[in-house]
Amino acid sequence: MLTHFLRITAGSALILATTVATAFSADYTMRIAASSPKAEQSFAYTHFEVFQRELEARSGGRIDVKLFPGGQLGGIESVVNQIKDGIIQAGDPSDGHIAPYFPDIQVFGIPYLFTSRDVAWEVLDGPFGQKMADMMAEQTGMRPLFWAENGGFRHYSNADRPIETAEDMAGLKMRTMNHPLHMEIASSLGMSPTPVAWDEVYTSLQTGVVDGQENSIPTFMIPKLYEVQKFITLDGHVYGLTTFTVNEAWYEGLPDDLRAAVDQAAIIARTANRGLSVSNEVIGRNFLESEGVTIYDPTPAEKEEFRALAQPKALDWLRERVDPSLIDEALSAVNEAENKLGY
Numbered sequence: 001m002l003t004h005f006l007r008i009t010a011g012s013a014l015i016l017a018t019t020v021a022t023a024f025s026a027d028y029t030m031r032i033a034a035s036s037p038k039a040e041q042s043f044a045y046t047h048f049e050v051f052q053r054e055l056e057a058r059s060g061g062r063i064d065v066k067l068f069p070g071g072q073l074g075g076i077e078s079v080v081n082q083i084k085d086g087i088i089q090a091g092d093p094s095d096g097h098i099a100p101y102f103p104d105i106q107v108f109g110i111p112y113l114f115t116s117r118d119v120a121w122e123v124l125d126g127p128f129g130q131k132m133a134d135m136m137a138e139q140t141g142m143r144p145l146f147w148a149e150n151g152g153f154r155h156y157s158n159a160d161r162p163i164e165t166a167e168d169m170a171g172l173k174m175r176t177m178n179h180p181l182h183m184e185i186a187s188s189l190g191m192s193p194t195p196v197a198w199d200e201v202y203t204s205l206q207t208g209v210v211d212g213q214e215n216s217i218p219t220f221m222i223p224k225l226y227e228v229q230k231f232i233t234l235d236g237h238v239y240g241l242t243t244f245t246v247n248e249a250w251y252e253g254l255p256d257d258l259r260a261a262v263d264q265a266a267i268i269a270r271t272a273n274r275g276l277s278v279s280n281e282v283i284g285r286n287f288l289e290s291e292g293v294t295i296y297d298p299t300p301a302e303k304e305e306f307r308a309l310a311q312p313k314a315l316d317w318l319r320e321r322v323d324p325s326l327i328d329e330a331l332s333a334v335n336e337a338e339n340k341l342g343y
Helices: 002-007 010-022 046-058 076-085 103-109 117-124 127-140 180-188 198-206 217-221 248-252 256-290 300-319 324-341
Strands: 028-033 063-068 142-158 173-176 192-195 212-215 231-247 294-296
Touching: 028 046, 028 076, 046 063, 046 256, 063 256, 076 142, 076 231, 103 127, 103 180, 103 231, 103 300, 103 324, 117 127, 117 142, 117 231, 117 256, 117 324, 127 142, 127 324, 142 217, 142 248, 142 256, 173 180, 173 198, 180 192, 180 231, 180 300, 198 212, 212 217, 212 231, 217 231, 217 256, 231 248, 231 256, 231 300, 248 256, 256 294, 300 324
Parallel strands: 028 063, 173 192, 173 212, 231 294
Antiparallel strands: 142 212, 142 231
């Protein structure tokens, strides 16, 4: 009981304060924690506002959606626990935050898994993505209403030199999250992976503690890393995945018509998220180039070289931690999507 109590952060008091105000005007309240602060035209936030408006309209006001952006309800680890415990109804944990509860989600982190984002969308929205969502719901009590795009593909940047081949990566001290698979990928490519907390990345790059980092272009823009990083290689080693995750018991407890309204609103919000992610990436690239950042697009042959180095070791690592059959299913789903889309 004490552990459960401690997980109820100060933000939960804010939830309780809003409950009284809405209890007499709606049949249900849906409290959503967004890790990003409120922002316009943002892949990380705007889709929540889209979802809010769509669901309230489609439910005829029977579901009141309350948004809590910018970590108001605590850190993302606390938010995951609050979703699991039904204290709040939804949030946006990334695949890395879900992995401790659902290790099989790491299958989406296979390096160079997706040729392009449209292939990723085809897989995530198709039978394999639905199977993974159902498995996650069954095993954790949390269901991804949709798989969201976290700014696009993750790319390597550094302050020293252009990266065009794997040889160019050798010896670079590369900042990664404290994410074992991301560290394994960097190591396989000849770099020295060095975990650094996000709020320390700029200073660590500025002082030479690390030579580079890896993130999507929109994420790269947020702390103005272009001031201390002048080379980006668009290798796309990992597709940036986050979720719009809902408490399964709350979701399944809705009447059929309201659950359908949630699903419909989620489709619209998913479209907004992905469209803004693409837009933010294009705008970000244009800005970075205007700031003198050299951006390199590897050729298909160079990407294949990266994949050949990183993927086998990552697959060996994953087979010890996830259901091996899911790895085969993921690779098969990608192959089918590529064939369907003409790759």
